[in-house]
Every structure is written in structure tokens, then in C-alpha cells.
Amino acid sequence: MSVLFDVPGPRARQRHRLGGAVSLVALVGLIGFGVWKLYEKGQFAGALWEPFVTPVYMLAILEGIVRTLQIAVVAVLLSLVFGAVFGIGRISEHAFLRWPCAILVEFFRAVPLLMLILAIFLVYGTEIGTFWSLVIGLTLYNGSVLAEVFRAGILAVPSGQGEAGYSIGMRKNQVLRLVLLPQAVRIMLPAIISQCVVALKDTSLGYVIGASDLLDVLERVSQEFDSIIPSALMAAALYIAINASLSRVAQWLEGRSRRPGDQAGQVNVKEQGAG
Amino acid sequence: MDVLIEQRGVIWDGFQTTLALLAVSGVLALVLGTVLAAMRVSPIRALNAFGTAYIFVFRNTPLLVILIFTAFGLPALDVRPSFFMKAVIALSVYTAAFVCEALRSGINAVNPGQAEAARSVGMTFGQTLSIVVLPQAFRTVIAPLASVFIALAKNTSLAQGFGIAEATFRMKGLINNNPGDVYLIFFGIALGYVLIVAVISGAANIAERQLSVRR
Numbered sequence: 001m002s003v004l005f006d007v008p009g010p011r012a013r014q015r016h017r018l019g020g021a022v023s024l025v026a027l028v029g030l031i032g033f034g035v036w037k038l039y040e041k042g043q044f045a046g047a048l049w050e051p052f053v054t055p056v057y058m059l060a061i062l063e064g065i066v067r068t069l070q071i072a073v074v075a076v077l078l079s080l081v082f083g084a085v086f087g088i089g090r091i092s093e094h095a096f097l098r099w100p101c102a103i104l105v106e107f108f109r110a111v112p113l114l115m116l117i118l119a120i121f122l123v124y125g126t127e128i129g130t131f132w133s134l135v136i137g138l139t140l141y142n143g144s145v146l147a148e149v150f151r152a153g154i155l156a157v158p159s160g161q162g163e164a165g166y167s168i169g170m171r172k173n174q175v176l177r178l179v180l181l182p183q184a185v186r187i188m189l190p191a192i193i194s195q196c197v198v199a200l201k202d203t204s205l206g207y208v209i210g211a212s213d214l215l216d217v218l219e220r221v222s223q224e225f226d227s228i229i230p231s232a233l234m235a236a237a238l239y240i241a242i243n244a245s246l247s248r249v250a251q252w253l254e255g256r257s258r259r260p261g262d263q264a265g266q267v268n269v270k271e272q273g274a275g
Numbered sequence: 276m277d278v279l280i281e282q283r284g285v286i287w288d289g290f291q292t293t294l295a296l297l298a299v300s301g302v303l304a305l306v307l308g309t310v311l312a313a314m315r316v317s318p319i320r321a322l323n324a325f326g327t328a329y330i331f332v333f334r335n336t337p338l339l340v341i342l343i344f345t346a347f348g349l350p351a352l353d354v355r356p357s358f359f360m361k362a363v364i365a366l367s368v369y370t371a372a373f374v375c376e377a378l379r380s381g382i383n384a385v386n387p388g389q390a391e392a393a394r395s396v397g398m399t400f401g402q403t404l405s406i407v408v409l410p411q412a413f414r415t416v417i418a419p420l421a422s423v424f425i426a427l428a429k430n431t432s433l434a435q436g437f438g439i440a441e442a443t444f445r446m447k448g449l450i451n452n453n454p455g456d457v458y459l460i461f462f463g464i465a466l467g468y469v470l471i472v473a474v475i476s477g478a479a480n481i482a483e484r485q486l487s488v489r490r
Contacts, residue, residue, distance in 0.1 A: 003387040004408065005318045005400040016318055024321040041352050110425075110472040111465045112432035115443045119461045122450050197335075204337035208436055215339060228347040235343075236336045243335040 038229065048227035052234060057221055064217030065238065071131065071213060072200045075138035079199065080192075082139055083146025088176065090151050101147070108144035113137060114205050121209040130211035134203065142199045146192065153188035154180050186257050193250035197243050204239070214238060278456045279463045282449060289445035290467050296359070296431040296441060297471070300366035301424055307367060308374025313404060315379055326375070333372035338430055341365040346437040362434035370427045377419040381412035414486045421479030428471050442467055 008016055038044060051057035089101035108116070117137035125133050157180050165175035206213040215235055222231035279286065315326035333341070342365040349361065356364065385408050393407040413420075435444035446464040450457055 003390045003394075004316055004382075004403055006394055008318065012318075016320075019319045020321045023319055023325075027321060027325050037352050043351070107465070107469065110429075110469040112429035112443060112468055114432045114435070115446060115461075115464065115468070118443065118447055119450070119457070122447065123457050201335070201337045204339045205433075207339060215337070215343075219343070228343070229351055232340055232344040232348050235340045236332070239337055239340065240332060240335040244331070247335075 043229045048225060048230045051221050051225055051227070052230070060217055060221070061214070061234075061238075064212065064214040065242070067212050067217075068200070068203050068206075068214040069242075071134055071138070071203045071206065071211070072196070075135045075142065075203070076196050076199050078135065078139040079142040079146050079195075082143025083150050085147075086143065087147035087150025087154070090147065091154060105144045105147045108140045109148070111141075113141045113202055114208060116140060117205055117209060125209065130206065130209050133209060134206045134211045134213075137205075138199055138202055141202070142195055145195055145198075149188050149191045149195065150184070153184035153191070156187050157183045189257055190250065190254050193246070193253065197246050197250075200243060200246060201239065278449065278453050278459055285445055285449070286442070286464065286467070289440060289442035289464075290471075292439060292441040293428070293431050293467075294471070296362060296366065296434060296439070297424075297428050300363045300370060300431070301427055303363065303367035304370035304374050304423075304427065307371035308378060309409070311371060311375035312378035312382065313409075315375065316382055316404070318400060330372050330375060333369055334376070336369075338365065338369045338433055341369050342433055342437055358438040362431075362437060362439055366427060366430060366434075370423060370430070373423045373426070374420065377416045377423055378409075378412060380419070381414075381416035382408055384415045385411045417479050417483045417486065421475055425472050425475050428475065429468065432468075 006012070042048075052061070086101045086105050089097050090105065092098050092101070117134055120137050121130065121133040128136075154176075161179050161183065162175050165179040170178070203213055204215045207215040207219060210216055218231045218235045222228045225231075311326050311329060314322040315330075317323060342362065345356075345361040345365040346358075349356065382404075389407055389411065390403055393403040398406065431441060432443035434441055435447065442464055446460060449460045449464075453460065
């Protein structure tokens with residue numbers, strides 16, 4: 001029960017029911033208006049939706065999904081490497097390592113991803129193709145965000161852990177590798193996975209450079225059938241399905257990796273969400 | 276350097292459009308996001324469910340899909356806003372979901388005693404939320420809200436494909452016209468975005484120091 005309102009008594013319950021009924025009517029009206037408008041403009045005509053039940057096009061869309069997943073997987077793996085290297089670089093004891101890493105990470109976090117991808121594509125596109133233009137852009141951006149996640153995660157491990165490692169004679173890389181990172185990864189997992197969802201969503205930017213990803217394929221279908229609204233709705237539904245299942249996996253992983261009596265909180269990284 | 280200096284008018288033009296997009300959709304997203312957050316904590320089931328569904332849909336849909344819908348879908352329904360408004364609509368409905376999530380965590384972080392005290396002096400849900408809880412919630416979520424707006428600032432670049440000549444669109448044009456100065460143009464425009472981001476996070480830091488709730 002929320003603390004924001006009292007447990008409703010008979011009158012409040014009546015009021016809530018009334019409010020519920022009114023808002024339900026308003027919301028249904030709003031959605032109904034949208035649907036009616038779509039219907040009125042003939043957007044539910046079978047011809048517009050035909051590609052989604054025609055095997056050839058379904059196959060093309062499936063290929064788009066596979067392509068999107070490929071891009072996302074490669075980009076996420078590279079981002080993890082990039083993030084680990086630069087995140088650890090940022091907490092290095094040597095200023096000559098720390099500063100370049102910090103500048104690089106802050107720069108790529110501040111620059112719009114689309115601009116990055118466009119620039120890479122305009123300059124190197126002919127040599128490396130759309131796939132790698134997109135993957136490199138995604139890696140630089142998501143890797144930089146993950147670098148912050150890694151840094152925050154390692155710093156979130158209680159300092160006694162590292163000190164204990166040093167006191168039994170471990171070297172710096174042993175402490176990092178054997179003591180800090182394994183614990184940090186557990187703390188960071190939710191943040192890492194939510195960044196994966198962001199990366200997956202960002203693969204849609206491939207549409208701008210024609211990377212044959214899901215959105216790109218659907219856009220071509222929509223041009224052929226002059227069916228922009230059905231295609232956009234289809235795109236939204238597919239992305240939602242993919243992202244929601246990824247989030248579900250994330251929750252499951254998080255639940256599994258949490259040990260009883262776990263004290264460590266989640267990592268708070270500035271740049272979460274709205275990617 | 277010559278390109279940047281010669282074309283400073285064009286670049287400045289682009290950033291003005293970027294800033295206009297940021298300001299208008301930022302305000303709209305803040306309003307819509309606050310309403311959604313209020314829905315999500317309200318005692319009325321239907322509003323609550325709508326808020327949850329809204330967040331689910333718009334957090335998981337790429338902004339580009341929403342932009343395609345407002346840019347090409349709305350005209351197919353005989354709704355014809357200007358290019359600028361199309362981008363603003365897409366940016367605001369998308370960002371509102373993230374504003375709502377940030378605010379909701381802020382509402383949860385407000386000490387329960389505050390809401391209980393408000394209720395015990397007889398305030399209604401609306402009063403509790405608007406007079407007591409939300410003002411404190413806003414103060415606790417300045418940092419997350421700032422990152423939402425930073426993301427919005429960067430997301431305005433997506434409008435470049437939809438008839439809006441903002442900074443990223445200008446970069447594309449400049450690179451095509453001056454292929455020799457690619458790096459200069461890229462870093463010049465990037466610097467503009469870095470500045471915008473720095474200003475937002477700087478302002479957030481100041482606001483946080485001034486306004487944060489001391490416990």
C-alpha cells in the first residue's frame with residue numbers, strides 16, 4: 001500500500017471507482033479515437049498488412065531481425081572490452097593513462113551517437129561498409145558508458161577487499177583480476193544489461209545509413225507497399241518484444257546472481273536510460 | 276580552422292535549431308513525465324495501468340521508430356504539423372517516459388513520514404503529491420533528470436533525417452562539401468554538443484548543491 005493515500009474507506013472507494021470509470025472512459029476514448037482514425041484512413045486495409053503474412057517478406061524481416069541482433073551482439077561484446085580497458089584505465093595510478101582515458105570516455109559520452117555513426121560512415125563507409133560503421137559507432141558510445149559502469153563498479157567493492165589482497169602479497173593485477181573484478185561484475189550486472197537494451201535500441205540508427213537492420217528492412221517494405229503506419233507499428237512491436245525479453249533475461253540473471261545477505265548496492269551510473 | 280570560421284553562421288544556425296528542439300521538447304517532456312509519474316502513484320487503477328503501459332511501450336521503442344511515425348505516419352492520417360513540431364512530439368513523448376521513471380524513483384525516495392504527516396493534517400492525495408512529495412522528489416532526482424536531458428540534447432540529432440537542419444544535419448552538409456576537413460568539422464560540431472552537455476550537467480550540479488534535501 002502506498003503511503004501517499006490512506007486505505008480507502010467506503011466513500012473514498014466510491015470516489016476511486018468513479019474516478020476510475022471516468023479515466024477509463026477517457027483513455028478508451030483516446031485510444032479508440034486513434035484506432036478509429038487509423039480505420040477511417042484505411043490503414044487496416046489488408047493490402048497494407050499483407051507483407052507481414054507473406055513468406056518472402058516475413059523472411060526478409062526475419063533477416064533484418066537477425067542482422068539487428070548480430071550488430072547488437074558484436075557491438076556489445078566490443079563495448080565490454082572497450083569499457084573494461086578504459087574503465088580500468090580511468091582508475092589507474094598513472095596520470096598518463098588516467099587522463100587520456102578520461103577525456104576519451106567523456107568525449108564519446110557527450111557526442112550524439114547518430115553524429116558519430118554518420119561521421120564514421122561518411123569518411124570510412126566505402127571501405128568498411130555499413131555494418132562496421134554502425135558497430136564501431138555503437139562500440140565507442142556504449143563502451144564509454146560501460147567504462148563508467150566498470151569504474152563505478154570497481155570503486156563500489158569495499159576497500160577492505162583490495163587491501164586484504166595486497167596484505168597477503170598479491171600484485172596489482174592479481175588484486176584487480178582475482179579480487180575486485182569478480183565482485184564488481186556482480187554489482188554491475190544490472191547496469192550492464194540495461195546498457196545492452198540501450199545498445200539494441202540504438203542499432204535502429206543503422207536505418208540512417210542503410211545497414212539492412214530491422215528498421216531499414218521495414219522501411220523498404222513500407223515504401224514498396226506504401227504502408228508507413230503498419231510498418232512503423234510492426235517495427236515498434238518487434239523492438240518492444242526483443243527488448244522486453246532481454247530485460248526479462250536481465251531480471252532473471254540479477255535474481256540468480258544475488259547472494260543471500262548481499263550488501264553491495266547497485267551501481268549508479270550517471271548516463272542510464274534515455275540512450 | 277578556415278572551414279569552421281567561414282561556416283560559423285551555418286553552424287550557429289544548426290545549434291540554434293538544436294537548442295530550440297531541446298528547450299521545447301524538454302519542457303513538454305517534463306510536464307508529460309510529471310503527469311505520468313502522478314498517474315503511476317495514483318490510487319486509481321486505470322490511470323496506474325495506463326502509466327505502466329506507456330512506460331513499457333516508449334522505453335522499449337527506438338526513438339527513430341517514433342520519429343518515423345510522427346514524420347510520415349501523421350500526414351497519412353491527415354494530421355500535418357510542421358517539421359519542427361513533428362520532431363518535438365516524438366522527442367517529448369519518448370523522453371517523458373524517462374522523466375517519469377526518474378521522478379518515480381524520486382517519489383519513492385521521499386521519506387514516508389512526509390507523506391504520512393501530510394495525510395494526517397487532512398491533505399488529499401492531490402495535495403499530498405503536489406505540495407509535499409513532488410517538490411522534494413524533484414530535488415532528489417536532479418542528477419538523473421539532468422542525464423535524461425543530456426540524452427535528449429543528443430537525441431535531437433535524430434531529427435536531422437526528418438527535414439530539420441540542426442547541428443548534425445549541418446555537419447553532414449559541411450563534410451560533403453569539404454571532404455578534406457572531415458576531422459575538423461566533426462570535432463568542431465562535437466565540441467558544440469560537448470558544451471551543451473557540460474552546461475546541463477554544470478547547471479544540475481549547481482542546482483543540486485542549492486536545492487538538495489538535507490537529511
